[in-house]
Amino acid sequence: MPVLVMKFGGTSVANLDRIRRVAKRIGVEVAKGYDVIVIVSAMSGKTNELVGWVGETSPLYDAREYDAVVSSGENVTAGLMALTLQEMEIPARSWQGWQVPVKTSSAHSAARILDIPPENIMAKFAEGMRVAVVAGFQGVSPEGRITTLGRGGSDTTAVAFAAAMGAERCDIYTDVDGVYTTDPRISPKARKLDRIAYEEMLELASLGAKVLQTRSVELAMRFNVKLRVLSSFEEQSDDAGTLVCAEEEIMESKVVTGVAYSRDEAKMTLMSVADQPGIAAAIFGPLSEAGVNVDMIIQNISEDGRTDMTFSCPTEQVARAENALKKAVEAGNIDYGHLVADTNVAKISAVGIGMRSQSGVAAKMFRTLSDEGINIKVIATSEIKISVLIDRKYMELAVQALHDAFDLDKAG
CATH class of the missing domain: 3.40.1160.10 (Acetylglutamate kinase-like)
Structure with missing residues (x-):
């Protein structure tokens, strides 16, 4: 059977x-x-x-x-x-x-x-x-x-x-009864997806969506296991919930599939770091050893042999990061002016496999945030994702505005 x-x-x-x-x-x-x-x-x-x-x-x-x-x-x-x-x-x-x-x-x-x-x-x-x-x-x-x-x-x-x-x-x-285009608690217009690709689900799970655990999605993608997310509190039909499957099985053609957010983010900046070969390894090696989950990384243009290095990490890991960097300085491995930690930021991400073949997503995202008076602090991109750090007080406004801008309340 x-x-x-x-x-x-x-x-x-x-x-x-x-x-x-x-x-x-x-x-x-x-x-x-x-x-x-x-x-x-x-x-x-x-x-x-x-x-x-x-x-x-x-x-x-x-x-x-x-x-x-x-x-x-x-x-x-x-x-x-x-x-x-x-x-x-x-x-x-x-x-x-x-x-x-x-x-x-x-x-x-x-x-x-x-x-x-x-x-x-x-x-x-x-x-x-x-x-x-x-x-x-x-x-x-x-x-x-x-x-x-x-x-x-x-x-x-x-x-x-x-x-x-x-x-x-x-x-x-x-x-919950499936995977939504964003958190329905923030945007009443959030729409349940019938299907979502493994890669999109993996990005959404890692970016803050709590529907599925990241490792389970990785495993499903590796072994091509069809996943269905559905509610145990509602009567089910054969097509209930959301099917997580291979990209080839997706019929919808939306450029952006969903908007995710992470409330508990921090932006940390090392000011006046020596700009020389190996400096990134000297900074992020100790952070990795300390178990700090670094996400976005930006290095500013060098001036007079010095530069600024900015990265994001979960708020709960700020103290651990500060301690690891302090030890690296004491050991003589790195040298910087001072460390600035901003713990009042949120990460907002637009995710979609359609980004691979269509341009203009970043421009539309940035313009939408600008129209709402929201300043972008850090930007990071991948093949199917664009993430930004913004002031946490604008998090819900940003999610709602981007959900509307990409027409996520409408099916493909």
Whole structure:
């Protein structure tokens, strides 16, 4: 029988009533003739509670025991879901990561999936099991210890299973009914997309859209897994939600597909840096080692052998960046006048595969912001993306203006 992967997040399985509702939805797919692999998250709020308990017990905790504790939330959901399906007379059983096994690296709390051998689950399907309920977010290390995959790990688990089992599709059930042209909370004109290309979804996810975890989209693109994002709280039709697929399967021809934003950005500028070979490596090497996620980078024109270097990073990483640069100065690796940090900026991005073949997107974006009196602080571009840093107070205005300028409320 064809295999379908269905993933349900924490809000979808927050209590027994919601678990029963999800089980009925699984039953519909079983009735269509699918063998179903269900990936479940912990009940809403449980993972945070478990993390809190670990912190109270041991502030300097053993990462291996941390994973053992926080992965237990998914185990509870998987068992309850299997029991509910069995009550509906659907042959089902729960699987923990080590039982599959989901083989991962040894990086506790941030492990990467290395392999998912399909033999165990497929053998049970052959024996008559119709639903395998798998605890998401977890696996087993080469040393035989439980590992977790980090935030959004259940999305990654679902896509990895779809790739390993040759699934027809991977359905990601969330509390939204698909991928929108922008955040509907900011622009009431936001429109749900029927389809979106992997590359566009990857850009939107990395730029602030919270619908899918970035690693899961990367994995789907690599193995050409069809992803469908849909709501677990609404009745579904066969064409519900948003399909994330290859560019060749996109029929719409919009130049810009969506507008994303990131509120928690900071702009950092090193003033009067020595302009010489290797200076960029001397600056960004220590930042990388300190775990600072640098995004946009701009170097000003050199004057008298000195230049200014500007970059953006998440607001929460500013102190880490300042400390890393201070240590680099003390070690004699870099020399600059002073550091200016602006933590009141936001990043606005226009994304679309149509940018590859059409010009004028940047000009239109800049003109739109200018007409609204919004000053651009930093610009960065890629083949299918244009991002700018602006004052945070103008963030919502910028999103609405760009959504209107590119007619994103209208279908292609």
